Amino acid sequence: MLKVENMAFSYRRNEYLLNKVDFEITPGGVYGLLGKNGSGKSTLLYLMTGLMFPQIGSITLNGIPTRKRTPDMLSNIYLLPEEFDLPEVSAETYVKNNAQFYPNFSREQFDSYLQIFELPSIKKLSQYSMGQKKKFIVSFALATNVPLLFMDEPTNGMDIPSKSQFRKAIALSMNDERSIIISTHQVRDLESMIDRVLLLHDNSMALNESIVDIARKLEFVHTTSKDDLQGCIYSTFTPDGFVGVRPNVNDVDTTVDLETLFNAIMANSQLIKQLFV
Amino acid sequence: MENQIFSFSRFGAYLVKFFSEYRSLRLQFLILTGIFTAFMCITGGSLSFYGTITPAMFIFAIVTATHMGVMFNPRANKIKFLLTPVSQFEKLLAMVVHLYIVVPVMFAVSIFVAQYAAMLLVALFSLSLPQFRWPYAGIYVDTSALGLYVISYTSGVAFYLMGTTIFTRHVFLKTTGLMLLLSFVFGALMSVAIGMHAFSVGAFAQFENFEIVNNIGGNFLIVMSVIVTLLYLGIAYMRIAEMEVNETKK
Numbered sequence: 299m300l301k302v303e304n305m306a307f308s309y310r311r312n313e314y315l316l317n318k319v320d321f322e323i324t325p326g327g328v329y330g331l332l333g334k335n336g337s338g339k340s341t342l343l344y345l346m347t348g349l350m351f352p353q354i355g356s357i358t359l360n361g362i363p364t365r366k367r368t369p370d371m372l373s374n375i376y377l378l379p380e381e382f383d384l385p386e387v388s389a390e391t392y393v394k395n396n397a398q399f400y401p402n403f404s405r406e407q408f409d410s411y412l413q414i415f416e417l418p419s420i421k422k423l424s425q426y427s428m429g430q431k432k433k434f435i436v437s438f439a440l441a442t443n444v445p446l447l448f449m450d451e452p453t454n455g456m457d458i459p460s461k462s463q464f465r466k467a468i469a470l471s472m473n474d475e476r477s478i479i480i481s482t483h484q485v486r487d488l489e490s491m492i493d494r495v496l497l498l499h500d501n502s503m504a505l506n507e508s509i510v511d512i513a514r515k516l517e518f519v520h521t522t523s524k525d526d527l528q529g530c531i532y533s534t535f536t537p538d539g540f541v542g543v544r545p546n547v548n549d550v551d552t553t554v555d556l557e558t559l560f561n562a563i564m565a566n567s568q569l570i571k572q573l574f575v
Numbered sequence: 576m577e578n579q580i581f582s583f584s585r586f587g588a589y590l591v592k593f594f595s596e597y598r599s600l601r602l603q604f605l606i607l608t609g610i611f612t613a614f615m616c617i618t619g620g621s622l623s624f625y626g627t628i629t630p631a632m633f634i635f636a637i638v639t640a641t642h643m644g645v646m647f648n649p650r651a652n653k654i655k656f657l658l659t660p661v662s663q664f665e666k667l668l669a670m671v672v673h674l675y676i677v678v679p680v681m682f683a684v685s686i687f688v689a690q691y692a693a694m695l696l697v698a699l700f701s702l703s704l705p706q707f708r709w710p711y712a713g714i715y716v717d718t719s720a721l722g723l724y725v726i727s728y729t730s731g732v733a734f735y736l737m738g739t740t741i742f743t744r745h746v747f748l749k750t751t752g753l754m755l756l757l758s759f760v761f762g763a764l765m766s767v768a769i770g771m772h773a774f775s776v777g778a779f780a781q782f783e784n785f786e787i788v789n790n791i792g793g794n795f796l797i798v799m800s801v802i803v804t805l806l807y808l809g810i811a812y813m814r815i816a817e818m819e820v821n822e823t824k825k
Binding site for chain 2: 309341344347348349350351367368369370372373375376377379381382383385387391395396398399400
């Protein structure tokens with residue numbers, strides 16, 4: 299569906315923020331786009347949606363370069379940016395004005411997402427708080443039923459109950475034809491729903507693997523004894539004891555701990571990359 | 576598959592969204608009507624078409640064109656603008672419709688409303704009955720200079736619309752600066768310079784002055800004006816088509 303081929307992008311001359319990036323987004327699945335602050339997560343989202351243009355390589359959606367921003371292409375994607383602004387119109391007017399550009403928009407689904415988020419009905423969108431506005435726009439984004447939905451830090455500004463409502467809404471909206479790409483540094487919020495990890499580090503895609511493959515190749519250790527950390531590529535002390543990650547040589551079935559994986563790649567990306575070759 | 580450049584249904588839907596979400600339209604109308612009402616009450620009668628209305632409309636239009644920069648700044652607005660599923664041409668066309676149709680119509684309606692509002696206010700303060708059959712009428716339009724005004728308006732407004740798509744900050748100042756620079760450099764070849772000249776002629780609406788412009792060649796002015804207007808709009812279109820989100824700071 300969306301193909302990023304040998305792509306490079308820089309804000310400054312010869313200083314590539316992203317270099318030699320290659321990956322593909324296929325239909326069906328939640329992609330977690332992870333990386334440190336300033337690693338280029340938002341930039342990559344903007345590049346994929348055609349809001350920025352790569353200096354080298356190409357980004358295409360069903361064969362059409364995203365930079366063309368044709369109406370058909372735009373009605374197949376939706377980007378929920380980290381910061382957004384809603385017009386001073388009623389919720390009804392907003393839906394009426396914007397839903398018509400998305401042929402698969404479902405009013406029923408939209409109402410059900412609003413219910414999940416427990417949003418009160420109001421006259422004007424400006425009466426919503428920032429968190430409520432976010433829930434409203436997330437509901438709209440999910441109800442568009444676009445094949446490619448991009449979200450930049452969607453849980454920022456959401457309280458704890460809202461985060462679980464968000465996970466519920468995402469789970470309900472998923473189907474085999476749609477992919478959701480979520481950029482976040484709050485991995486704990488979304489850990490349970492991510493199907494595939496895209497991890498940016500050192501100006502390139504350090505990891506692009508499914509959770510299933512990660513669990514097959516890496517073993518995540520949670521222990522109170524330091525002796526259990528033998529063979530770990532990375533380990534650290536936590537208030538509960540120790541966590542570590544090591545090659546899964548014994549086919550042990552463990553749950554992927556995204557935070558530990560993230561820190562392991564930050565510490566030793568080459569070694570982990572080799573495991574996935 | 577729908578046409579990717581223009582489709583009536585898509586453009587119609589976008590126009591509805593554009594005007595419904597453009598916050599300041601109603602406020603602008605109220606302010607304009609208020610100003611005209613006050614002006615009519617103070618001067619006690621009709622407005623001069625070339626002396627008051629056309630300069631006011633021109634200034635209002637270029638300020639509105641500049642104000643359209645809110646669609647590109649801050650970044651959140653720019654993302655919303657660029658990712659709305661209509662073509663770049665339709666996005667520009669909506670702005671053109673606003674500046675070339677909605678603004679003049681809004682002016683006409685606000686003057687019409689202001690006539691009755693002024694009449695009512697004067698009647699109220701003078702404790703007399705309002706003469707609804709005879710409001711503050713009387714906008715005499717000298718049609719001989721109307722063409723010159725139209726060409727100066729279209730090219731001038733197009734220039735400011737182009738400026739809005741080029742500059743990210745201090746749009747009005749920078750566009751005015753650029754206009755003065757271009758006027759200085761290209762002189763008579765630039766329609767803006769011609770437009771300003773025509774505008775000054777139009778503002779006083781004297782027939783003998785009109786002859787000066789007439790001598791330059793009315794057809795030449797029209798052709799030049801159309802060319803530069805299309806050129807400015809073409810540049811604005813290319814800017815929108817090639818616009819990237821990283822040009823604007825948060």
